[in-house]
Amino acid sequence: MWNILYNKSIMQKKYFITTYGCQLNVHESEKLAGIMQELNYVMADKLEDANVIIFNTCAIRGGAEERAIGNISALKKFKQQNKNKIIAVCGCMTQQKSIADDMYKKFPFIDIIFGTNNIHLLKDFLERKNNQKRILEYSEDFNLDGEKCPIHRTSENNAWVNIMQGCNNFCSYCIVPYVRGRERSRPKDEILEEIKQIIKENKYEKITLLGQNVNSYGKDTLETNFAQLLQEICNLKDDFKLTFMTSNPKDLSSDIIEVIAKNDKILKEIHLPVQSGSNAILRKMNRKYTTEKYLSIINEIKIKIPNVRLTTDIIVGFPSETEEDFQMTCELIKAVQFDGVFAFMYSKRPGTPAAEMPEQIDLKTKKTRVNQVLKIAKEIKQAKKMKDNK
Ligand code: SF4
Numbered sequence: 001m002w003n004i005l006y007n008k009s010i011m012q013k014k015y016f017i018t019t020y021g022c023q024l025n026v027h028e029s030e031k032l033a034g035i036m037q038e039l040n041y042v043m044a045d046k047l048e049d050a051n052v053i054i055f056n057t058c059a060i061r062g063g064a065e066e067r068a069i070g071n072i073s074a075l076k077k078f079k080q081q082n083k084n085k086i087i088a089v090c091g092c093m094t095q096q097k098s099i100a101d102d103m104y105k106k107f108p109f110i111d112i113i114f115g116t117n118n119i120h121l122l123k124d125f126l127e128r129k130n131n132q133k134r135i136l137e138y139s140e141d142f143n144l145d146g147e148k149c150p151i152h153r154t155s156e157n158n159a160w161v162n163i164m165q166g167c168n169n170f171c172s173y174c175i176v177p178y179v180r181g182r183e184r185s186r187p188k189d190e191i192l193e194e195i196k197q198i199i200k201e202n203k204y205e206k207i208t209l210l211g212q213n214v215n216s217y218g219k220d221t222l223e224t225n226f227a228q229l230l231q232e233i234c235n236l237k238d239d240f241k242l243t244f245m246t247s248n249p250k251d252l253s254s255d256i257i258e259v260i261a262k263n264d265k266i267l268k269e270i271h272l273p274v275q276s277g278s279n280a281i282l283r284k285m286n287r288k289y290t291t292e293k294y295l296s297i298i299n300e301i302k303i304k305i306p307n308v309r310l311t312t313d314i315i316v317g318f319p320s321e322t323e324e325d326f327q328m329t330c331e332l333i334k335a336v337q338f339d340g341v342f343a344f345m346y347s348k349r350p351g352t353p354a355a356e357m358p359e360q361i362d363l364k365t366k367k368t369r370v371n372q373v374l375k376i377a378k379e380i381k382q383a384k385k386m387k388d389n390k
Contacts, residue, residue: 015041016050020068021058023245024210025091027151027160028119029056032090034150035122043152048078050085052126057091059175061347065093072107079109086129088112090119095179096351097138104136111135116179120145142166142181147190159204163191163229164211169248171275172286172353173318173346176212183213185221188229192236199238206267207233209244215251227255234263243267249274249297250288261304268305272297273313277332278325281318284357291332298336311340314373317366318346320359326369333376339384341377343370 015036019029032054033043044050055072058064075087087110094100095115104113112125117139125135144165153159166181167174191209198204209229211217217226224232233242242265249272260266272294276282279290301308314329333341345366348355 013039013041013052014044014050015052015054016044016047017054017056018047018071019056020064021056021060021092023160023208024162024212025056025058026155027162027210028091028116028146029054030151030153030160031119031146031149032056032122033152033154035120037152038150039123039126052086052088053078055087055089055091057089057093059092059096059099059179059349061344062349063347068093072103072110076107076109086111086126088114088122088125090114090116090122092116092175092179094138096175100136100138104134108134113137115139117142117146117181120149142184144184144186147186153204155204157204158206158208159198160208160210161191161194161198162186162211163209163214163217163244167212168216169213169250169288170286172284172357173315173349175349175352178351180212183216183220185218185223187221188218188224188232191229192232195233195236199236199240204240206241206243209233209242211244212246213248213251214244215247215253215256225255227253227259230256230259230263230266234259234265241265241267243269245271247272249294252297254300257301257304268307269309269311270301270305271311271313272301274332274336275313275315276318276321276325277329278321281321281325284320285315285318285354291328295332295335309339310336311342312336312338314341314343315346316343316369316373317361319354319357319361321346321361321369326372330372330376333373334380337380337384338377339381341373343373343377345370 017029017032019025047053053075055068057068072089078085079087089103089110094103094113100113103110111129112135114125114137118137125137128135147162164183164185166183167177168183170177195207198207215226217229218224252272274294275285275287277291282290316326
C-alpha cells in the first residue's frame, strides 16, 4: 500500500512558477498555474522538485531584469541533473523580441520562450515540446485571449480580476505600452460573470480589479466606462469588498470618485501615482497632467471621501531633474500627506524616449533622493499614527 502511494507521489507531475513584477504578472501566473492544473500537474513545494519550471518575468526596471537573468542562469544545473525537466520563460522581458532572441541564444538549456500575448498557448507549447527541441514563440498580436485561461487562484483572501490590458499613455520612461500593447477592455458581461463565479466560491473577502490604467476602462469599446463598471459590480447583492489598481491621474474623473464615495463595497483606498512634483519633469515624462491638476483631484477626493487612504508612486532621478525639481516633489508629498509612498530611482529602459534623453542623473544622487523621499513618507506615517493614538 505505502509503495503504491510512494510511487504515485513520485509519478505526480509538478510545476513551479517564479513571478517577478506587478499584480498583473501575479495574476497571469495564476493563469499559467490554471493551465498546468488542467494538465494534471500540481504545484511543487520547491523549484527543484518540479518537472516544469516557469519564470514569469518583469521589464519595468533594470533591477527586476538583472534578478531574473541571475536566477535563470542558475537553472542550468537542474537541466544538467535531469534533462527531462522543462524550463520556460515568459512575461514582459521576453515580450521584447531582441531580449527573447538573445535569451534563446545565451541560455540553450531554456526549452520554451514566449511573451505576454501568448500565455494561453502554454499547453500547445508543452505538447509541441515533446517532438521539438526548443520553442521560441514571439507574438505581436496583442489580444485578450489570455482572459480565457483557467485560473488557479493562489492568494488567500483576494481575487484578482483583469478588466483590461495594455496602455495608450506612453509615459516617456515606461516600457509597458511596448510589452502590453494598446488598451483593450474586456467585455463588461465577462467581468461580471467572473465576479459572480468568485462570489459563488465564497472564498474571497476582496476582489481587486486590475489594469495598467483602469480609469480608462471602456474608452476603446465605448460600451461602458469605469464608473459604470464599478457601480454594476457594487449592485451585485452579495457581501464582498472591491478595490482596483492602477489609476492614472489624467483619467480619474469626478464620476469615478463619486461612485467610490457612495458605495460601501468599495474600499476607501486610492493608489494615484504622481511620479514627480515638478511640472517641467511631468512634461518630460509625458504624464499629461500638472501638479496643480493633480492637487485639485486630491482635494476633490479628500472632500468626497474624507477617510480615504491615499498612496502614490514617485520616480526620482529622472533625466535633467534638478535639486529644485526634486524639492518640489518633496513639497508635494508633504502637501498631500500620503498614507504610503512607493519610491523608485529612475531606471533607463531601452526603447523608451527617456532612455535617449540628455542629463541622465548619477546613481549616488538617485540614492540620496530616494532615501529622502522614503524618510519624508515615514515621518508622515509616524505623525499620523501619533495623531490617531491621541
Ligand atoms: S500610465 Fe504610463 S507608467 Fe502607467 S503603464 Fe501606462 S505608460 Fe506606463
